[in-house]
Amino acid sequence: MIDLRLYGHKVLVTGGSQGIGLGIARAFAREGARVCIVSRNEEALARAASLIREECGAQVLTHVEDTGSASAAERLAARFPDIDILVNNAGNIPGGSLEEVSDHAWRAAWDVKVYGYINLSRAYLPLMKAANGGVIVNVIGAAGESLDANYIAGSVGNAALMAFTKTLGSVSTDHGVRVVGVNPGPVATDRLERIARGRAQQRLGSEERWREVLSAFPLGRAAEVEEIANAVMWLASPVSAYTSGTVLTIDAGASYRKSIA
Incomplete structure (x- = not known):
């Protein structure tokens, strides 16, 4: 077992x-990190925090x-300056x-996915520089390299975030700060199921056949959330310094195929 040295x-x-x-x-909570989670949905946020506390016995803010919001980054950095x-x-992105x-x-x-990432990085980079250490991980999306005209706002936004x-990660190390990214392909979430149901209805005549749509992906499935989370942890950890x-x-190589669905 690899110790990712994330405790605390x-x-x-x-x-x-x-x-x-x-x-x-x-x-991260399972590794002993202190976790702060942010969402605009207060009820969902409370449920998530309760789940993490019960599962890991961890401190969750x-x-x-x-x-x-244009001022969100400023508020978050003021409340959690020592991230x-x-x-x-x-x-x-639709x-x-x-x-x-x-x-x-x-x-x-784009205010959330593109400018939100940029604004939060701008807010936290000086704080991390002052601490001579820190990591920024951007969860982006494989559409940024497997460009799709029918997902044009997402493809262009993801490409920009890549x-x-x-660019930022090439110079941030001068101050002890690392900037990395992860491009998930299809991931087994509620959102993907909704998309798959819509495609199944359109292509197969029944939304209940949505699993058949997913079977066209590499390895016959979408990625599990845990597989993405583990990669994020590794990139953020001192093991990947x-x-x-x-x-x-x-994405199991899907970006380099002509079509996966």
Whole structure:
């Protein structure tokens, strides 16, 4: 068993009340880290915190916040200034072509997923520099390299965040701070099931056949949340102390296939 040396580290996870974010928060808590989770959904946040406390017996702090707000980063940095690991994870960019995604929907989604990541990194980088250490992990998405015109807002936003991660991570190490990213492909979350049900209805005539849609993925399945969370932990941990400006894709090779579904 590898000791990731994360015990006592303070970790902030945005979008931490469900899906990948909750999985990441649980994984860090199991390693003995002190976890702070952020979400705009107060009820979901309370349920997530209760789950982590019961499962891990760990200290969990919560903060209700819409990270798409221009002042959100300032508020979070003021409340949690001594974060060792920032995990930017919040976001839900809608699918659709250029004609289908409205200006309002595009901008609202990017305020959370693109500018939210940038603003939080801008807020925490000086604090981490002053502490001569810290890690920023951006959970991005494989659509940033496997570009899809029918997910244009997400593909372009993710590609921008990949460039942001690599660029910032190339110089942050001068101050003891690492910046890394993870590109998940399809992950077994409630959101993916909803998407698969819609595709099954459209292609197969019944949403109940949604598992058949997922069977077309590499290895016949989507990734488990824990597989993404474990990669985030490894990249953020002292075990990976020489890694910065790197984006790790976790999609079983799907980005290099012509089609997976």
